[in-house]
Amino acid sequence: MKSKLCFGMAIFICIMSAVIITHRVEHKASQPSGAQPVEASWKKYKNIEELVLAENEQARKAGDSSQTAADKMPDYTKMFPDLYTEYVMPKAVDKEKKIAYLTFDDGPSDNTYRVLDILQEYDATATFFLIGSEIDRKHEGCLIRMANEGHTIGIHTYSHVCNEIYCSIERYLDDFNLVYDRIYDVTGKRVNIYRFPWGSNNRYSKNIKDALIEEMERRGFTCYDWTVDSKDSNGKPSAYTILRNIKKDIKRQNQPIILLHDSGANGLMVRLLPDIIKMLRQMGYEFDTLDHREPYQFPW
Numbered sequence: 001m002k003s004k005l006c007f008g009m010a011i012f013i014c015i016m017s018a019v020i021i022t023h024r025v026e027h028k029a030s031q032p033s034g035a036q037p038v039e040a041s042w043k044k045y046k047n048i049e050e051l052v053l054a055e056n057e058q059a060r061k062a063g064d065s066s067q068t069a070a071d072k073m074p075d076y077t078k079m080f081p082d083l084y085t086e087y088v089m090p091k092a093v094d095k096e097k098k099i100a101y102l103t104f105d106d107g108p109s110d111n112t113y114r115v116l117d118i119l120q121e122y123d124a125t126a127t128f129f130l131i132g133s134e135i136d137r138k139h140e141g142c143l144i145r146m147a148n149e150g151h152t153i154g155i156h157t158y159s160h161v162c163n164e165i166y167c168s169i170e171r172y173l174d175d176f177n178l179v180y181d182r183i184y185d186v187t188g189k190r191v192n193i194y195r196f197p198w199g200s201n202n203r204y205s206k207n208i209k210d211a212l213i214e215e216m217e218r219r220g221f222t223c224y225d226w227t228v229d230s231k232d233s234n235g236k237p238s239a240y241t242i243l244r245n246i247k248k249d250i251k252r253q254n255q256p257i258i259l260l261h262d263s264g265a266n267g268l269m270v271r272l273l274p275d276i277i278k279m280l281r282q283m284g285y286e287f288d289t290l291d292h293r294e295p296y297q298f299p300w
């Protein structure tokens, strides 16, 4: 009986020891090695993120964290030291003068060559916001024609992929720099205007938008949205709906910025372009490029 009791006590002591050792090992593993445990007081930290930040900072001070300290993070203002341009604010245009600013997003494509032919035929100038990844050998000629025929080139990002370009200012600059260099290599021109995919008020970029626009301005780039949406790339528009959308938005605007698309899928817009130009001329508009107009960004 006595030996049974001793055996039972021994088993109990073994189990308790194992539990205590395991707990200590687990607790140690959850702490940054070499650092004193952070006081895990929920009164001190508002939420788990703050507690984790405090733990990381303490581990960093202890010198054994592989994390980059906040003050050592790459500073986006120091990225791409050559990514600077010059934008000269255009002279104010007489508010009564009727000028339409045709803008084409998402090119270049085969359609862009046709757009350029139509603009030449109708003696009109326009602005093209280009996607860098579309500027292949076949379409480099579009950029050269734009530069030689009085049109203006703007940047519409390299990839046009929302979760790539809008996840941080660093990623946006990384993407932007690619297309900026590409256009410079082909045309020798330093682009100074840009348009955000889905416009400046899009839901993907809202967390970084203000700081991003400020950083782009600091580098000399000016953002332009639009005041007339033809909706030529929404769903399956008809010639009728595109013309109706333009007429509806234009109302009494004297200097409308008209959004059109010259990607490979927008054949209908190209077929309709002569009618759009003729309609706007009949309404009394001349045509010019956006860099001659004061900047416009959505006010909302």
Ligand SMILES: [Zn+2]
Pocket: 105, 106, 156, 160, 197, 198
């Ligand atoms: Zn676009």
